[in-house]
Amino acid sequence: MAFFLDLLVNGLLTGTLYALIALGLVLIYKASGVLNFAQGVMVLLAGFLVALLIFLGVPIWLAVALGAAVMIGMSFLIERFVLRPLVAQPIISLILVTFGLSLFIEGIQTLASNIWPVYTLDVGIPRAPISIGNMTILPVNIIGAVLAIILFGITGYLFLNTQTGRALRAISDDHEAALSVGVSIKRLWVIVWGFAGTIALVAGLIWGTRVSVQFAISDLAFTAFAVVILGGLDSLAGAIIAGLFVGAAENLAAGYIGPYVGGGIKGFFPYLLMLIVLWVRPYGLFGREIIERV
Amino acid sequence: MINRESGIFKTTYQADMAFFRVPLAQWTIGIVLVLVVIIIPLVADDYWFGAIILPFLIFSIAAIGLNLLTGYCGQISLGHAAFIMVGGYTATVLYIGVPHMGIPSVPFLLSVLGGGLNAALIGLLFGIPSARIKGLYLAMATLAAQFTLPWVVSRVTPFFVKGGLAVAGGDTLYPPASYIFGWQIKTNMDKYYVSLAFLVVLTIFAMNLARSRVGRAWIAIRDHDVAARILGFDITRYKLLAFAISSFYAGIAGGLLVFFYFGVAHVGEFGLLLSIRLLAIVLIGGLGSILGNFYGVAFFLLLPIFLNRTLISLGDSLGIYVSTGITSGVETLIFGTLVIVFLVVEPLGMAKLWENFKDYFRLWPFSY
Numbered sequence: 183m184a185f186f187l188d189l190l191v192n193g194l195l196t197g198t199l200y201a202l203i204a205l206g207l208v209l210i211y212k213a214s215g216v217l218n219f220a221q222g223v224m225v226l227l228a229g230f231l232v233a234l235l236i237f238l239g240v241p242i243w244l245a246v247a248l249g250a251a252v253m254i255g256m257s258f259l260i261e262r263f264v265l266r267p268l269v270a271q272p273i274i275s276l277i278l279v280t281f282g283l284s285l286f287i288e289g290i291q292t293l294a295s296n297i298w299p300v301y302t303l304d305v306g307i308p309r310a311p312i313s314i315g316n317m318t319i320l321p322v323n324i325i326g327a328v329l330a331i332i333l334f335g336i337t338g339y340l341f342l343n344t345q346t347g348r349a350l351r352a353i354s355d356d357h358e359a360a361l362s363v364g365v366s367i368k369r370l371w372v373i374v375w376g377f378a379g380t381i382a383l384v385a386g387l388i389w390g391t392r393v394s395v396q397f398a399i400s401d402l403a404f405t406a407f408a409v410v411i412l413g414g415l416d417s418l419a420g421a422i423i424a425g426l427f428v429g430a431a432e433n434l435a436a437g438y439i440g441p442y443v444g445g446g447i448k449g450f451f452p453y454l455l456m457l458i459v460l461w462v463r464p465y466g467l468f469g470r471e472i473i474e475r476v
Numbered sequence: 477m478i479n480r481e482s483g484i485f486k487t488t489y490q491a492d493m494a495f496f497r498v499p500l501a502q503w504t505i506g507i508v509l510v511l512v513v514i515i516i517p518l519v520a521d522d523y524w525f526g527a528i529i530l531p532f533l534i535f536s537i538a539a540i541g542l543n544l545l546t547g548y549c550g551q552i553s554l555g556h557a558a559f560i561m562v563g564g565y566t567a568t569v570l571y572i573g574v575p576h577m578g579i580p581s582v583p584f585l586l587s588v589l590g591g592g593l594n595a596a597l598i599g600l601l602f603g604i605p606s607a608r609i610k611g612l613y614l615a616m617a618t619l620a621a622q623f624t625l626p627w628v629v630s631r632v633t634p635f636f637v638k639g640g641l642a643v644a645g646g647d648t649l650y651p652p653a654s655y656i657f658g659w660q661i662k663t664n665m666d667k668y669y670v671s672l673a674f675l676v677v678l679t680i681f682a683m684n685l686a687r688s689r690v691g692r693a694w695i696a697i698r699d700h701d702v703a704a705r706i707l708g709f710d711i712t713r714y715k716l717l718a719f720a721i722s723s724f725y726a727g728i729a730g731g732l733l734v735f736f737y738f739g740v741a742h743v744g745e746f747g748l749l750l751s752i753r754l755l756a757i758v759l760i761g762g763l764g765s766i767l768g769n770f771y772g773v774a775f776f777l778l779l780p781i782f783l784n785r786t787l788i789s790l791g792d793s794l795g796i797y798v799s800t801g802i803t804s805g806v807e808t809l810i811f812g813t814l815v816i817v818f819l820v821v822e823p824l825g826m827a828k829l830w831e832n833f834k835d836y837f838r839l840w841p842f843s844y
Binding site for chain 2: 211263267268272273274275277278279281284285286287288289290291292295296404407408411415443446447450454456457460464465466
């Protein structure tokens with residue numbers, strides 16, 4: 183039972199991080215109809231940026247603020263040079279363009295990390311694991327979960343109660359109708375991508391502290407893709423619930439099934455879950471069903 | 477191809493349905509044949525064969541397969557590298573044989589074919605979700621293949637090789653020397669001819685498929701699936717057929733890659749990046765254009781080599797040592813930039829650029 187609880191709690195804590203990234207993906211999807219395959223390297227870039235600034239002697243708070251500024255600045259560039267020219271292109275172009283973006287950012291990060299080989303990120307979070315009962319938990323996971331929950335709250339509030347949130351919901355319902363009543367799509371794209379960049383920064387800080395700042399942390403996003411599809415591409419609540427579910431399920435599976443099949447199942451278990459869900463509910467657990475009959 | 481259609485009129489349906497509809501095209505294809513069969517083997521040295529020509533031929537096969545699925549049938553696959561991997565592993569295991577289970581070695585050509593068939597089977601399996609979902613959801617379902625299959629292969633392969641479930645490094649296979657009817661495929665030129673034969677046969681098959689009933693059904697499904705269903709096409713069947721045939725091409729390419737290019741079957745070689753590269757080749761070469769495929773593959777093979785050499789010579793002339801980390805960073809950066817630029821500037825790819833160029837010269841110099 184203690185083993186089960188340990189796996190469950192740690193899985194749920196990781197799950198909040200998946201949910202956080204999935205949230206960014208869902209917002210971008212709702213606003214621009216794109217699944218952002220560059221989210222993973224955005225996490226990497228943000229984490230690396232902060233680590234680099236701290237390495238160069240910038241105080242922590244300023245480094246984080248500068249990191250956020252860069253991520254938001256990037257969203258302007260993405261809107262102008264990537265999204266705007268590709269309006270009304272087929273879905274395959276949109277998929278490939280975010281992969282292109284991902285390679286672009288990865289290239290920048292590879293270059294920078296060759297010039298400044300910085301891999302450790304220390305924003306003052308203690309590293310020693312703490313024990314609660316029989317469980318061992320890393321403090322960074324708790325801080326990450328708290329930050330994630332705060333961000334969920336902020337997103338939910340903004341989404342439901344502000345003008346921007348209403349505009350965002352209008353866009354995701356119908357682009358043209360939203361345009362015709364005066365919603366500025368370009369402005370929303372910048373806001374949403376900037377928000378996703380900020381989320382990537384938080385995830386980059388947490389994940390970068392947990393395992394060092396290296397290319398592997400961009401894999402985090404690949405789990406988040408499975409989470410998004412599982413919860414439904416356009417459902418904020420779905421992203422959060424599915425994120426927690428996947429985090430717990432993959433950790434439990436790795437703990438209980440892993441030893442019998444030679445391990446390594448964490449990498450694809452979320453996708454297995456996703457396939458099973460897609461089999462039963464083609465639009466995810468909470469996604470909007472688009473009914474087409476032939 | 478370089479041919480001008482103006483002034484050529486067809487008088488029979490047969491002429492209209494012919495494989496090459498313009499007399500000049502028959503000439504160009506003849507010249508290309510002479511070039512690839514006689515001239516290239518005479519001119520090219522070992523480096524060119526190993527680094528450029530062989531991978532060009534083999535990746536072309538995989539790209540044509542993906543183009544049949546994505547360009548003609550309109551289904552997206554982010555898992556093609558995994559299907560290539562399945563083909564490569566199956567071919568290697570078949571060719572080695574499984575002595576401890578009493579299964580003898582299978583002849584080389586049949587092994588490669590078996591790899592293709594097994595890949596087709598797996599591709600069919602992961603294509604099943606396409607019956608219900610499309611667009612991003614389908615892309616993600618195929619991405620599941622990309623994440624699941626390497627694990628399955630690395631767990632199943634040791635079982636065939638040594639009989640255990642988890643042998644350290646058991647997922648790395650070295651294919652033995654390959655023989656076709658007693659003739660050993662040893663030099664790069666031998667490999668060139670074998671790969672070329674595969675590519676020619678598969679290209680002709682793809683081109684014929686594209687202009688047959690199946691190809692027309694795929695195009696109808698790509699353009700409007702509901703309308704295609706109303707016209708009476710069984711769209712699920714045709715979609716699954718597209719997945720199977722496309723994965724078959726991937727599987728054949730996988731077998732040839734392992735035997736001729738990599739020289740080793742290793743799970744790490746068939747990552748997501750390969751899938752994305754293939755998709756980029758197909759999209760930038762030109763969706764629904766077999767010829768465009770070849771442009772795309774050539775472009776993506778030559779670009780890194782070109783960049784690498786330019787950077788190193790640039791570094792030499794400036795007296796700076798350029799590390800491999802820097803070159804790989806610049807390569808990734810420029811590759812990503814080019815993908816974005818192409819999608820923004822010419823979403824229909826290099827095949828369309830070539831069409832535009834041809835259109836300009838169609839009536840040249842009397843274009844009034």
